Amino acid sequence: MSDFERSSTARVIPPARPRKLAKVPFVELADGRLQGVVSSGSDIGRVYVSSVAAGTYAYACSTNNNRPCGGARGGFCNHIGALINESVLQYGAERVARYLRVDAGDGEATAQSLTMAMSGTRPSPADSKAAASVFSRFLRHLAYLELAPTTGPLPEMQWFPPTRTVA
Template sequence: MIDRSPDGAAVWEQHSRVRVVPPVQPRKLAKVPFVELADGRLQGVVSSGSDISRVYVSSIAAGTHAYNCSTNNNRPCGGLYGAPCKHLHALAAEAVLQYGIGRVARYLQVDVPEGASLMGCLSGTHESAPAAVVFSRFLRHLAYLEVPDTTVPIPELQWFPAAGVVR
């Protein structure tokens, strides 16, 4: 249920901040430091198991389940041999921890029977997807970790229009 103000707008729409929903289960951020359901994809950044300076941008499209995995400098993942690589499996596992299997399955538009794995229910094929936007968003999130705690508005977020303001 969404809390509503007297004018009918959702309460969260009248604030400059949105309540952060905690993860369904605790996550280990070392392997998959960034995961999101955005732009019609489950997407995120997955650390390389062999090179500490390399990360992969992995994604699975909603509906078609087309998948992609490439390094942060757009080189294709060597593990894509006609099936999703280990980075995509790690991304899906962390998304389930973050959002819960039900929410991820609904977003990807897939039925996951009780006890089945999310990746086992997907039937997509490899298809190139943009990695730069996801990696850029990840870097922006990292920058927010360095912002000191404050109760005052952050200037770069002030461009959001206030509800009900007509200009």
């Protein structure tokens, strides 16, 4: 068993390229979707929860209080486009394409080629139900940013089993 398998921490994969968090503060490949939180371009107090399902490319985009996005009619809105762009910066185009099961054609995959390959899909009401859990995870990540730096344990992480000491 390797040191990584014995540790109680997850390996952190560095971003493929640095990205700016102001437009898309949260992006993840989880639950069979590319999903995340995208800031509104017109209202500083509004964010959108956007997602694209792997394989079917069904998409959903709504505000944090479950109002549908006005731009997601018949195709990807600007929020989903920004989410795809930032996911490529975070994870790399090949990893995003592999996760979403997108064939971007010949040549190197880019955010634009992924978006073009997935175009023509329809919104999915089932995917819009995931918005609450995505937004909740985003808020949990924000809470960690407010904590003072410490090397001590965090109470919510106490579910890890204690390590044995060898005498």
